[in-house]
Amino acid sequence: MARLLILGAGVMGSAIAVPAADNGHQVTLVGTHLDGEIIKALKADRSRHPRLKAPIPEAITPLEIEALSSESFRTADMVIVGVSSPGIGWTIDKLRSLMPEPRPIALVTKGLQPWEGRLRSFTESVAEALADQGVTQRMVMGIGGPCIAKELADRQPTAVIFAGQDRDCLERFRDTMQTAYYRVALSDDLEGVEVCAALKNFLAIAVSAMWTRYREVNPQPHKTKAMNPGAAAFSQAVREMAGLARWFGGRSETAYGVAGLGDLNVTVGGGRNSRLGFLLGEDMALEAALSGPLSGETLEGADTGLVLAAPLEGAFAAGRLDPADYPITRALIATIRDGKPLAIDFTAIDFV
Known part of the structure; x- marks a missing residue:
């Protein structure tokens, strides 16, 4: 025992x-x-x-x-x-x-x-x-x-x-x-697991926002949200998580297992970070969400965005990372740190 x-x-x-x-x-x-x-x-x-x-x-x-x-x-x-x-x-x-x-x-x-x-x-x-x-x-x-x-x-x-x-x-x-x-x-791969565990809260905000940003036209019974945008954002979020895990010192493949993809799936489905995403997808300002429906809540994803911003921009400036590979991450930082509306440009993503 x-x-x-x-x-x-x-x-x-x-x-x-x-x-x-x-x-x-x-x-x-x-x-x-x-x-x-x-x-x-x-x-x-x-x-x-x-x-x-x-x-x-x-x-x-x-x-x-x-x-x-x-x-x-x-x-x-x-x-x-x-x-x-x-x-x-x-x-x-x-x-x-x-x-x-x-x-x-x-x-x-x-x-x-x-x-x-x-x-x-x-x-x-x-x-x-x-x-x-x-x-x-x-x-x-x-x-x-x-x-x-x-x-x-x-x-x-x-x-x-x-x-x-x-x-x-x-x-x-x-x-x-x-x-x-x-x-x-x-x-x-302690570094990979740890960074994926933190990033999934952060990236889930953007993926969840797709569920409320895009609604089904002439919805079928019991189905109001469009699924394609969330799936596209989810796929890109996993790719960005893999790249950031490697930058952090872990292995990119960790992002494609339960520590990354699996945990992101669960987090998008429910919890505080996904609720923030739902509100941002409805065009609520971040400050309004944090002072209103999510007042008093701990938003780990938002906290991660704040600490990620400066080191990531340093990596972009030094050429260690290509900003074109991280459109969702950059969009989230613009919202969380700079207070801009969440906007994901799907034309800027090279889906493979």
Whole structure:
């Protein structure tokens, strides 16, 4: 039996606890300072997580952030980070202050950070921040792939990918987590998996916008949106993801598997980033969407666009990337950073 400590009791942190508990492992689910009501509700009743809207196994132990201690980390075999992307700094602070000995760390949390004129992933940030405590990059893993939290908690078949530099560590983690419904592939392309996981939120905004930008003429029953524009944008988005993964230091083929294409498909189908795309497709201004229907929401895709803009434009200027190959990426940056209406010129895309 393994002992897992999960930081973040939101939907994804709670959902990933389910296969671990089903495998008979000891799981402690720690709420952040924003999760107090969730932990309180779970302590009273595991039958319905207040945000996930699904039951949580009785074997999972909810824990308030105030009760998290060095002993919590000392008795854990592994730490899983399941906070939202803005919480990564909070997580690093907790790990630095409370984790007395190095432990393998897996991140569900996805995002990119500007660093010394380039971008780095959260897995790299965590490893660098904890290096003086004995945590190496080989001990930090990324979790990618198409995974809607509610479906995982409902034990629907789900395919994911664990990525890292230490094969033995990856295999132990897979053996801990894999069930009949939670299927795990392994990859040593940590950079590729991490950048795809961040970019799919970003690119899903544009693909989703096609669903509301283009409507079927004389619609058939139960079908109002035109499908061709979204499919065209989806295909181009995957190509751009592959090129950006290679630029980031990963392998382009990673974008054509569950970490890229698969995860983009799920994200386009639902979630905060797709809702932003739907609104932009209806010609709502970005600022109006963020202050209105999406007020208070964490939009990882928009955050990624902001940090991607300057390094990407530097790569264009230096000739390392051809801007003509990235029409969707450039259109999204013009909307997210510069406030322009989202406009994708299909005549500028060389479909192959």
